């Protein structure tokens with residue numbers, strides 16, 4: 001029995017939404033290249049391996065730099081958006097090096113991702129309740 005699965009439409013739309021949310025910002029855009037099933041699961045707290053949701057390796061690029069990160073299925077669109085944005089942000093920041101990514105308008109630090117119910121958004125770490133750029137719908 002193969003444990004590999006195709007990514008769900010929800011996961012793909014979440015990834016596209018996270019990448020799209022970065023386009024209006026001043027930093028370079030992220031392009032998602034591929035989403036491949038993987039056995040590697042980086043999901044602490046999900047318990048035994050047999051109970052873990054399907055995981056995927058996302059290959060992407062930002063500003064000409066390739067990078068990759070892991071995502072997994074499970075949870076609501078907001079939960080997936082929050083997880084994917086965090087994973088993408090960490091990997092993209094590493095890829096772009098010392099330039100803060102995604103850049104926080106007017107500041108020298110990267111933005112952070114916050115979640116308020118079903119709303120997930122980029123914001124300044126100094127003002128976590130003020131959405132700067134939406135990631136999910138519903139703003």
Ligand SMILES: [Zn+2]
Nearest residue numbers: 104107124125
């Ligand atoms: Zn800031």
